[in-house]
Amino acid sequence: MSGHFDFLNMNFFTKASVYPGSIGTFRYRFQRTGWMEDGSIQVWVYENTSFELAQDVETETFPWTEEGVEQIRAWLEQKLAERGTEPYRIPYPPKKK
Known part of the structure; x- marks a missing residue:
């Protein structure tokens, strides 16, 4: 079974200094x-919600090493299991009767 964050590796983090992402409603940022x-x-x-407006924020800092990237993948999988996710959808106001 593969994990949601298997794409993370040492070279992934060379693409940008800041990277936001999501799995449905589960949001993360590096x-x-x-x-x-x-x-x-x-x-x-x-x-x-947007990162700037988020109130329920958890953060950790990891070394940029092979071991650190493994720890990031494990931490994100743990947080995803704790917080859960739903398919992303745009909420619409209820229809007027």
């Missing part, structure tokens, strides 16, 4: 500092 083997990656998880 921000790296430094460079491989010498830097760190901060990870946030938050509710289904």
Whole structure:
């Protein structure tokens, strides 16, 4: 069985210094500092809203190493299991009767 975050590897974090993502309503964000083997990656998880407006935010910082990336994948899987997700949808106001 493969995990939701198997795509994360050392090179993934070279694509951008900040990367937001989501699995349905489960939102996450990465921000790296430094460079491989010498830097760190901060990870946030938050509710289904914009990062700037989120109130239920959890964060951890990991080393930018092979072991750190493994820890990121495990932490995100744990948070996804705890918080859950639903398919993304745009809420519409109820129809007037």
